[in-house]
Amino acid sequence: MAFAGVVAVGYSPGVLDAWPGFLLIVAAAFVGAVGLVAIKRVREPEPLELQAWPAWGSLPLLLLLSLMLEDDQIASLQAADVTGWSALLYSAVLASLVAHTGYFALIRRYPVSSVAPIRTYLKTV
Secondary structure, three states: OHHHHHHHHHOOHHHHHHHHHHHHHHHHHHHHHHHHHHHHHOOOOOHHHHHHHHHHHHHHHHHHHHHHHOOOHHHHHHHOOHHHHHHHHHHHHHHHHHHHHHHHHHHHHOOHHHHHHHHHHHHHO
16 A cells, blocks of 8 residues: 555656666565564564674675775775764764664564654655
């Protein structure tokens, strides 16, 4: 029902021209939904650990991709000003660590159907 509502509100004829991208978005939404249900069923790790494992697990792959696809990373780090470092700190600590840990705690405590819309609304902010 919710998906039909999104299609009705957000449909644009241009979507049909970019159908591979649209399919990726649908697949990502499906994987996210399956992930929420899986997180709800997991009882052993604490919410902070649920955030830490994917972060550390993705580090080698993202580092490798960065080295392969980007140029002058060291120069960019050296040239970063206070605004750049503040944005990195905000993204790493507040947006990722604090927000996702709280979100995983909410998923454990409340039904997924009550918590999932919060993520949808916050993604647009």
